[in-house]
Amino acid sequence: MDAPRPAPVLHTGFAGWVHQNLFAGPVDTLLTLSGMGLLWLLVPPIADYLFIDAFWTGSNATACSGRTAFCWPFLNVRLTQFIYGTYPLEERWRVNLAAVQGVLFALPLVYAGPKFRKPLMLALFIYWPISTALLLTGGLIGLTPVPTNLWGGFMVTLVVALFGIGVSLPLGIALALARLSDLPAIRWLSVGLIEIIRGVPLITILFMASLMLPIFLPNGMSVDGLLRVLVGFSLFAAAYMAEIIRGGLSALPPGQAEAAKALGLGYWHTMGLILLPQALRMVLPNIVNTFIALFKDTTLVMIVGIMDLLGVVQAANSDPNWAGPNTQPTGYVFLGMVFWLSCYLMSRLSARMERQFNQNQRTR
Amino acid sequence: MRVLAMTPKPVSFWNDPKRRGMAFQVMATFAIVTFLGLAVKNAVDNLTARGIASGFDFLGQRAGFAIVQHLIAYDENARYIDAFWVGLINTGVVSILSIMLASILGLVVGLGRLSRNWLIARLALAYVELLRNVPLLLLILIVYFMGLRPLPGPRQSLHLGDLIFLNNRGLFLPQPVFDAAAPVPIFLTLVCTVVIIALLRWTWLQRIDQGRAPAWIWWAFSGLAAAPLAGFALAGFPVHLDMPALTGFNFTGGVVVIPELVAMVLALGLFGGAFIAEIIRAGILSVAHGQLEAAAALGLHRNLQMRLVFLPQATRVIIPPLTSEYLNLIKNSSLAAAIAYPDLVQVFAGTVLNQTGQAVEIIAITMLVYLVISVGLAGLMSFINRVPKLRSA
Known part of the structure; x- marks a missing residue:
């Protein structure tokens, strides 16, 4: 009897994998070769720009001139400004303290058992926003006031994003409930607000908030520039959040609401104890995806003159010490990396939650 | 035998859900109306205090500024309303071009994501992940300041034969010219x-x-x-191409596409393409494989399998998110303001607003325009989706 012969080389091991996945036929081979060509066109210039040709030392723009490449020293010198903007040096501990507090309350929440969950939630959603607002603006309990026009950089980006997210969730739930309400006046008010906001670009809402809000307020009453933008941004966020939550509520099987009614629960109990918890859990991945979109959209506040991360990078070019052809591109590429990493991690998180939810559904 | 009382116990006046609902609605409406009324009163007071005449009369005044790209007749002596139309048309131009680019890229990359070729699938995935996770505004700035501004001058243009030239003044294309007999x-x-x-x-x-x-x-x-x-x-071929040609320091002839438009279309197209690729991929995957097998078993030709079985089901899944992505692209074209491409927001809500100070009217008009576009396109697409062939079973 013949001994078993080994499988053909082209079907096993590395060679088999390459054959089947890269060179399975003439068209496949052509595709692979053009893909390699594309990589050859893209990767070396990027590596050149970031590392091989890049400038590594120096302290001003003259050190970064002569060729088109990444200017690491600019990043090194400006990093603190990218984070704090022009927040006074001796007060920056307040920003740090607020950030540390936030991380301290948020991180354990992921691992905490049900016993610690409630105090942590209270700390994160009640104590932390108030203490942060107090710390950053100052003016009370002996803290020097820091006007918001001195705020800048990543700190402002985070303030806009977190404020928008924090306001948009409750407001979005309220709008979604109003849109699903039986009362026609309430329903139409909500539909009108949601559709108007979703039908126009964010930038027009920001323009409206920063230019028109002062006109609509009584004479002599003025609202802080950053606060105006925060109001506009969170209204925008709430409209999108409302539609997602409404989607979750309408996707629930009608039996849930009927069962709650049969148990004698009123409207608020049905919503708060039965429908909303299920709907929110179902749309959690979509909520995270909206957060990602909102986080990216925070860059738009730069257009109405708020010094967010992008605004600080834009402004760096007006510094005569750093005015050069490589300064601004360096800032952009760095920002691209920061945003990419944050958004990518968040999208992984949302994908994981979606898988987990689907698994729970299946094993039920 | 006791007769059960059939009439329900009367509800107390305050607990009647109907009355409560009514009262709640009246209160909410009253609150909103009061709020709006106060806002309008404040606005009128503030505007009279600043000496700004409210109303739309300003639209007929002389604009006095130039716009780089205008597809209709426009110069400094034109009126503000003309500037509005120029801006609106420019918004339309950038939207249509970027929707076209995004659709093509999205289709190619979406199919690439499903390719059996490992390298192509990975490249498509990298494209999607790279572009979806970067703010659009940053992408526009990167394309404009790192892609188009550093291009060489007209004399060292990048070119494709003698037809297309790209330099820091823009993109120069041949223009078809129609003669009288055309x-x-x-x-x-x-x-x-x-x-x-x-x-x-x-x-x-x-x-x-x-x-x-x-x-x-x-x-x-x-x-x-x-x-x-x-x-x-x-007719003696009454069409010829007007070629761009280098004369002196710049090109003459042909069509000039300003670099801002090139940057906007590239950035919006690349960004939208990443989202459309995922929409197309989801649409293709949504059609169960058995459908095509069943069609083949019925003896349908490959083309008919696609046309009669696959596409109607896939388009039903694709069209709604695709519409909202197109709407997103139209709304996002307003970011043109960041690189001074003269779109509606930059010209009208920017320059005209700064010159006239008519913030309320101008923002209202701008928002209304986008709202009309959104509602119109959404209505059109829901109409298309109601075509019986595409309706869900």
């Missing part, structure tokens, strides 16, 4: 196209009805295809 063959082409489409439909119905189309149909098609060509030949 309308006749062009009209002929249009007529022939319409007839061909009608005839294709008729052939299709004949095939269903008789099993085959009459033999003369192929002669008809060839004749209809040849007629426009003959028409152009008889």
Whole structure:
């Protein structure tokens, strides 16, 4: 009897994998070769720009001139400004303290058992926003006031994003409930607000908030520039959040609401104890995806003159010490990396939650 | 036997859900109306205090500023309303071009994501992940300041033969110029196209009805295809291309596409393409594999499998998110303001607002325009989605 012969080389091991996945036929081979060509066109210039040709030392723009490449020293010198903007040096501990507090309350929440969950939630959603607002603006309990026009950089980006997210969730739930309400006046008010906001670009809402809000307020009453933008941004966020939550509520099987009614629960109990918890859990991945979109959209506040991360990078070019052809591109590429990493991690998180939810559904 | 009381116990006045609902609605409406009323009163007070006349009379005043790209007649002496139209048309131009680019890129990358070729699938995935996770505004700035501004001057233009030139002044393309005799063959082409489409439909119905189309149909098609060509030949080919040519320090002739438009279209197209790729991929994956197998088992030709079984089901999944992505692209074209491409927001809500100070009217008009576009397009797409062939079972 013949001994078993080994499988053909082209079907096993590395060679088999390459054959089947890269060179399975003439068209496949052509595709692979053009893909390699594309990589050859893209990767070396990027590596050149970031590392091989890049400038590594120096302290001003003259050190970064002569060729088109990444200017690491600019990043090194400006990093603190990218984070704090022009927040006074001796007060920056307040920003740090607020950030540390936030991380301290948020991180354990992921691992905490049900016993610690409630105090942590209270700390994160009640104590932390108030203490942060107090710390950053100052003016009370002996803290020097820091006007918001001195705020800048990543700190402002985070303030806009977190404020928008924090306001948009409750407001979005309220709008979604109003849109699903039986009362026609309430329903139409909500539909009108949601559709108007979703039908126009964010930038027009920001323009409206920063230019028109002062006109609509009584004479002599003025609202802080950053606060105006925060109001506009969170209204925008709430409209999108409302539609997602409404989607979750309408996707629930009608039996849930009927069962709650049969148990004698009123409207608020049905919503708060039965429908909303299920709907929110179902749309959690979509909520995270909206957060990602909102986080990216925070860059738009730069257009109405708020010094967010992008605004600080834009402004760096007006510094005569750093005015050069490589300064601004360096800032952009760095920002691209920061945003990419944050958004990518968040999208992984949302994908994981979606898988987990689907698994729970299946094993039920 | 006790008779059960059939009438429910009367509810107390305050707990009647109907009355409560009514009261709640009246209160909410009253609150909103009061709020709006106060806002309007404040606005009128503030505007009179600042000496700004409210109303839309300003639209007829002289604008006094130039706009780089205008597809309709416009100069400094034009009125503000003309500037509005120029901005609106420019928004339309950038939206349509970027929707086209995004659709093509999205289709290619979406199919690439599903390719059995490992490298192609990975490259497509990298494209999607790279572009989806970067703010659009940053992408626009990167494309504009790192891609187009550093391009060489007109003398060292990048070029494709002698047809297309790209430099820091913009993109220079050949422009077709129609002579006096051109309308006749062009009209002929249009007529022939319409007839061909009608005839294709008729052939299709004949095939269903008789099993085959009459033999003369192929002669008809060839004749209809040849007629426009003959028409152009008889008219002596009344179309020629106006080529861009370097004269002195810049190009003359042809069409000039300003670098801001090139940057906007590239950035919006790349960004939208990543989202559309995922929409297309989801649409393709949504059609169960058994559908195509069943179609093959019925003996349908590969083309018919696609046309009758696959595409109707896939498009039903694709069209709604695709519409909202197109709307997103139109709304996002407003980011043009960041690189001074003269779109509606930059020209009207920017320059005109700064010159006239009519913030309320201008922002209201701008928002209304986008709202009309959104509602109109959403309505159109929901109409398309209601076509019976595409309706869900």
